[in-house]
Amino acid sequence: MNSAGRALSTFLIAVMVVGVGGFVWAAFARGLTWNDVTQFALxxxxxxxxxxxxxxxxxxxxxxxxLPQVIVAEGGTYEMWYPGVDGDPVRYDPCEPVEWVYNPGSEPEGGAxxxxxxxxRVSDATGLLFVYEGETEEPLSDSRDAIQERYGVDRYAPVVIGWSDSGALAALEGTVVGVGGSSVVPAAKGDGEYLAAGxxxxxxxxxxxLLDGFDGDAVLRAVxxxxxxxxxxxxxxxxxxELMSPANRWKTEWGPGDRTALALAGSGACQS
Known part of the structure; x- marks a missing residue:
């Protein structure tokens, strides 16, 4: 390469370095962190x-x-359900609202x-902000698509809560009173994982x-x-x-291990 070519290459590299440096400086001036800056390239x-x-x-x-992080003294018995690849449990993003919708079909009196x-109660124990979005007609099942057109394809589906019976949902057969869970989904960028679409x-x-029995409202709420x-x-x-014992029917409040685990569930890392 001749001297003019080398000079041009040097000039282009210098412009590129100055451009990147200016971008980084502007990002820091806006209060962003180095992690924020590196995320732009992913x-x-x-x-x-x-x-x-x-x-x-x-x-x-x-x-x-x-919401503020919930701090509790660790104790009791607990297990986390979704182990992450790094050994930490997979959790909801505490910097994003946990939107939820309600299917009122077949609800018992006072169910809503x-x-x-x-x-x-779960929001208070986890420090996760649950935001109600209204009613839905989404069919209820023990598995669901994490992204649905009814809620918009630019987001994960909100948590759905509702009522069914063993005739419509095989998972409710026998002594099973309810089923619940979430999907493990990738972060928008990088290799992180989060919960969504519960x-x-x-x-x-x-x-x-349960409602017809003693302290029925409290027992059903606990379920x-x-x-x-x-x-x-x-x-x-x-x-x-612990309330997370599958054999429990009459305990109506969190146990010590429940509180430990719920605080842990709400103390995950933020994506943004």
Whole structure:
């Protein structure tokens, strides 16, 4: 290469360095971190839903928790349901709202308020902000697509809560009163994983039996709390002192291990 060519190459490299340096300086001036800057260069992840590929939705927050982190003294018995590749549990993003919708079909009397109370109990124990988006006609099942056109394909589906019976949903056969869980999804960029698109389905016949019994509202609320705890990442434990015991029917409040695990469930890293 002649001297003019070398000079031109040097000039182009200098311009590129100055350009990148200016971008980084401007980013820091806006209060962004080095991690924020490096995220700009990462490609968006994709996810396959119902044999169709979607771009993973980007977070909408500014990297700040929406509610204060819950701190509890560790104790009791607990297990987390969704182990991550790095050994930490997969969790919801505490810097994004956990949107939820309600299917009122077949609801028992007072069911909507009991559900709302259970959601608030889980929010209080995790420090995750649950935001109600209204009613839905989405069919209820024990598995669902994480992205659905009814909610918009630029987001994950909100958590859905509703009622069914063993005739419509085989997972509710026998002594099963409810089912709950979430999908493990990739972060918008990088190799992180998060929970999204959870669901809770309660057997309406069993729910009515509980409501007809002693302290029925509190017992049914506890069942929904149990299933919502699955949604945010808690697993069953073999300890009847905990609400996450599968054998429990009459415990109506969180146990010490439940509280430890729920605080852990709400203390994940933010995407943004």
């Amino acid at each position: 490609p968006r992840n994709g996810v396959i839903v119902a044999e169709q590929r979607y771009v993973v939705p980007e977070p909408t927050g500014d990297g700040s928790r929406l 308020q009991i559900v709302a109370d259970a959601v608030q 669901s809770v389905v309660i057997d309406v016949d069993d729910a009515q039996d 929904i709390m149990h299933e919502l705890a699955h949604v945010v990442g808690l697993a069953h434990v073999d300890d009847e002192a």
